[in-house]
Amino acid sequence: MTQEIELIQDGDGLAVIGDSAAVERFLAAEQLPSRDLGLHRLGPALMGGSAALQAASQISESSGRWVKLTRESAALKGKYSLMAGSQSDLARAVVTDKGKIKGILEIVPGAKVNPAMLAGAAGLMAQLAMQQTMDEITDYLATIDQKVDDLLRAQKDSVVAEMIGVDFVVEEAMTIREAVGKVSEVTWSKVQGTSMAIARTQGYTLRQLDALAEKMERTTKLGDLxxxxSEAERAVREWLAILARCFQLQDAIAILELDRVLDAAPDELSDHRRGLAVARQNRRELIAKSSQRLLRRMDAAATDANSKVLLHPTTAPAIVRASNEVAGAVSEFQSRLGIDDERQALEARAWGVAASEARDKVLRTGAEGVDAARALGSEGIDAARTLGSETLGRAKAARGRLTSGLAERVSRRRGGDDEVESQD
Known part of the structure; x- marks a missing residue:
């Protein structure tokens, strides 16, 4: 057995394949935690054809470990110049342990990975990525102390209650798979009809989250808000727990489905794996869309409450706190499902700060009012003086016209009197 190590990376993880000792040295040098890839499961499925036999022989001599894609493991792509694989969503390289210094590895140019083995390893990697998410969801549910079974039993809606039976069926199939090492036709026949029930529950749960967002959007009074x-804070946690369980069960069914395809139609494994990856990403985006809408409404409520803290010193901070609690729950939920979240927590506006800002605003407004009054007063005095001068001028002119008119009338009257006297 050579000291070559195969590195295969997809969008979720890194597979390290090769001699067991070399693989362990590599992982120790890079300080990467890993789990067994399960290459032995590929052997029985690759027993037909010369290429498949070669792959089966290579598998029997190899050890494989899987590493979750993190910032550290993702950096290996640049460090070891992983090249595009025979499948567009994979990158691969072969490195050799030179034995001189522990952890120093060298790229072997022109190395090729057996296509049959690459397809099988990619399928195993997809399964382990989904298993990793399932484990993280289990930890998430334990952290938030939500017993999904109790939540499902408490639901009166038949759509959600139906999940109890689905849960039992899928868990049983996963137990059998773990014990037998594959998914038989009998086991798969029990599981394949459960997907619809899970999809209905997921759709119903997402509508409940949308309904909470719409209710907050319609609520305008701060007391009602x-x-x-407050009601949303508890309800959101419960619906997210059920939604997480739906995602977990869908991943479990996908794992079983890949096992079934590997056993029944190994040539179709690559296409089927890619199809499941697309469907999984679509579910993530659908969940992200509803949860982000809810967060926007919670943020809007908190922002509105902060603007009114002066008049509502206890109610407003309570709204901001509830908003941050819901946002924290959604953020934790999204991280377990591999959904990015960049939302920043909002800070409740203190009453004292709001009062100081209001006082400063009043003082600024008052100062501006005094300046305006002064300006207005100065302008008023000038206007009054101008008006007084104009009025006095008009009064003098009017008096002159009045005096002139009286003189003319007196003159005419005297003239008439003289004419009367001359006639006499």
Whole structure:
């Protein structure tokens, strides 16, 4: 057995394949935690044809470990110049342990990975990535102390209650797979009809989250908004727990499905794996869309509450706190599902700060008012003086016209009197 190590990377993880000792030295040098890839499961499925036999022989001599894609493991792509694989969503390289210094590895140019083995390893990697997410969801549910079974039993809606039976069926199939090492036709026949029930529950749960967002959007009074956000804080956690369990069960079914395809139609494994990856990403995006809408409404409620803290010193901070609690729950949920979240927590506006800002605003407004009054007063005095001068001028002119008119009338009257006297 050579000291070559195969590195295969997809969008979720890194597979390290080769001699067991070399693989362990590599992982120790890079300080990467890993789990067994399960290459032995590929052997029985690759027993037909010369290429498949070669792959089966290579598998029997190899050890494989899987590493979750993190910032550290993703950096290996640049460090070891992983090249595009025979499948567009894979990158691969072969490195050799030179034995001189522990952890120093060298690229072997022109190395090729057996296509049959690459397809099988990619399928195993997809399964382990989904198993990793399932484990993280289990930890998430334990952290938030939500017993999904109790939540499902408490639901009166038949759509959600149906999940109890689905849970039992899928868990049983996963137990059999773990014991037998594959998924038989009998086991798969029990599971394949459960996907619809899970999809209905997921759709119903997403509608409940949308309904909470719409309710907050319709609520305008701060008192009612405080009550709504408080109710949402608990309800959101419960619906997210059920939604997480739906995603977990869908991943479990996908794992079983890949095993079934590997056993029944290994040539179709690569296409089937890619199809499941697309469907999984679509589910993530659908969940992200509903959860982000809810977060936007919670942020809007918190922002509105902060603007009114002066008049509502206890209600407003309660709304902001509830908003941050819901956002924290959604952020934790999204991280377990591999959904990015860049939302920043909002800070409740203190009453004292709001009062100081209001006082400063009043003082600024008052100062501006005094300046305006002064300007207006100065302008008023000038206007009054101008008006007084104009009025006095008009009064003098009017008096002159009045005096002139009286003189003319007196003159005419005297002239008439003289004419009367001359006639006499």
């Amino acid at each position: 405080a009550k709504t956000t």
